[in-house]
Amino acid sequence: MTDPHVAIMMLGLFILIVFLGFPIAFTLMAMGIGFGYYAYFDEGRMWRSYNRLDETASWWDSTSLWIEGFLNNRIFDLFINQTYTVMSNEVLTAVPLFLFMGYIVERANIVDRLFSTLNIASKNVPGSMGVAALITCALFATATGIVGAVVTLMGLLALPAMLKARYNPSFASGIICAGGTLGILIPPSIMLIVYAAASGVSIVRLYAGALLPGFTLVGLYLVYVMGRSILQPSVAPRPTSDEVPDVRFGKLLVMLLTSFFPLAFLILAVLGSILFGLATPTEAASIGALGGILLAFAYRAMTWDRMRESVYLTVRTTAMVCWLFVGSYTFSSVFSYLGGEQVISEFVTGLNLSPVMFLILAQFIIFLLGWPLEWSEIIIIFVPIFLPLLPHFGIDPLFFGILVALNLQTSFLTPPMAMSAYYLKGIAPPEVRLTQIFAGVMPFLFCVLLSMVLMYIFPEIVFVLPELFYGG
Known part of the structure; x- marks a missing residue:
């Protein structure tokens, strides 16, 4: 042998x-x-x-x-x-700081204030409660990047409110499951930091490249929610004054200033300092962690137990990521030394695939791997197998990374291994069946696939901001 x-x-x-x-x-x-x-x-x-x-x-x-x-x-x-x-990898230093920021924000009791405010502000929009839940999920997922935490908290807060407002259980469940996964893609995404460490792509260029695809996906979600609410009003009835009270503009503005804007400002400060070169990702993550602590104190939600729990969860998750990297680097070094990487490269190049066919094949394999594996394992272990093949097909690793980030949304939404559905089922009322949750996430899964098709057809969506900020 x-x-x-x-x-x-x-x-x-x-x-x-x-x-x-x-x-x-x-x-x-x-x-x-x-x-x-x-x-x-x-x-x-x-x-x-x-x-x-x-x-x-x-x-x-x-x-x-x-x-x-x-x-x-x-x-x-x-x-x-x-x-x-x-x-000693400087890129990975940002991981524990962003994780700590996420865990602190998660425990700062921001979500209930944010959802209530957005629910009132969007009262006259079709599918208003679904729109409020989706925007809350997107903002909270961006701040934390922890899918399970976002889906669980929003499931405890928004799902009972939507069911009480006579929303279709399947429709409401799909909104929460899909919105909770957006933190994988939208910066400051921990997944993109891990991909940058594995691929050598600049994290600031990745963040810039992920912004428009992230907003595109959120836009598609919102179009679906509002469009279906207009075409099929029974799935999302308009709220009554008892369900969502009328609030004067002045009071609504105060509610926005105390719930929406602090979290949005924290995210924009962290992301803006990175994109405009004012701070490295590690320095920006430090600012975010400090901002999360100040928010928790401002909302009177900071306790010693919550701080200790946040530190413990941060250390545990960081250790998992780092040891995955150690194992992956050792495994891939031996695999390459034995000639395995060369065998795979020769096999793939021998198929005479076009760049588009190669992208479709790679994304399909990653899609299948997303059923049994977590995103961290896919990025650290399997994505590096494809990276040496990208120059042969003339594919920019930045573009490939954004497609992978979009693709990994599906790993949380695709039955029968849709983890976001299981997170939601664990805290949902007993009358909400798992099959209903699966049915609810399917339209959002098609939105993800549509966004990937748009990236294939219009790659400028990915490249326009990195080229604008940092040149070609």
Whole structure:
């Protein structure tokens, strides 16, 4: 068996073990070290230690030198170097700070104020409560980037209110599930930071490139919600004065100033400082974390327990991402050294695909991977397999990354593994069935696919802002 055959067996065995339910980060590290020991094995280097033995050596000395010889393999040096590389990566430094900002904002009791205000402000808009819920989801998802938290909180807050207002359960559920996933795409997205670290693309260019696609997707969602409310009023009846009270303009303005604008200003301050070069992503994330703490104090929601819980969740999630990177870097280094990357490259280039066909094939594979795997695992482990092929097809990795971010929306919305639907079902009233939630997310899934088609046809949507801000 040749080295490339071993590499392909390594990849197949990893996929099998992942589907069996083993922890992915530790599986990557174990397989990287195990196959790396074979790949970097040097018999002369291993037995060199034994030349120091003499006839009078004790059993302990012999055993110690045998262990030293066994460990005298370059894979261990590689593993240590990769660990240090990940932990000293300046791009990844922003991850814990943005996570901390998200967890603090999540616990600042902003969502209920925000939804109530937007619900009153959009009272005369078709599907007003759905529009308010979608905008709240988009803003909150952008601030936190944590899909499960947004869907759960909005499910506890907005879903009962919409059901009480006689909204169709399926329609209401789809709005919350789709809106909760927008934080993956819209900056400051943690997913884009991880992609930047994996691909080497500038994070500021990624943020600029993701803005218009994110707004496009939100726009498509809003068009669907309002359009269906007009064409089928029974799914989203107009609210009565008892359900949504009339509020004078002055009071409404005060409500907006105390609920909508503080969070919007925090997001714009963080994002604007990055896009206009006033701060690095890490510095902007620090500003965001501090702003989240100040917001929590302003809303009198900051307690020692909430602070401790936010720090704990931040450390836990950051550790998961970093160890995934360590495992992925070790695994991919060994995989490439054995020739696996070359085999895949030759196979794909031998198919004589056009750039568009390659993009469709890559996105379809990522779409399928989104069923059993989290976005972090897809970005860190599988996307780097496609990155070396992009120059052959003349595809900009920035454009590819935005398409991946759009595609990963579907991983949370596609039955039977639609995680956002399961998040919502866990806290929804018993009368809301899982099949109703699945039916509700399907139209939003088509909106995502339509937005991807628009990116294919009009790539300027992705490139116009990066070129405007930073040149070609």
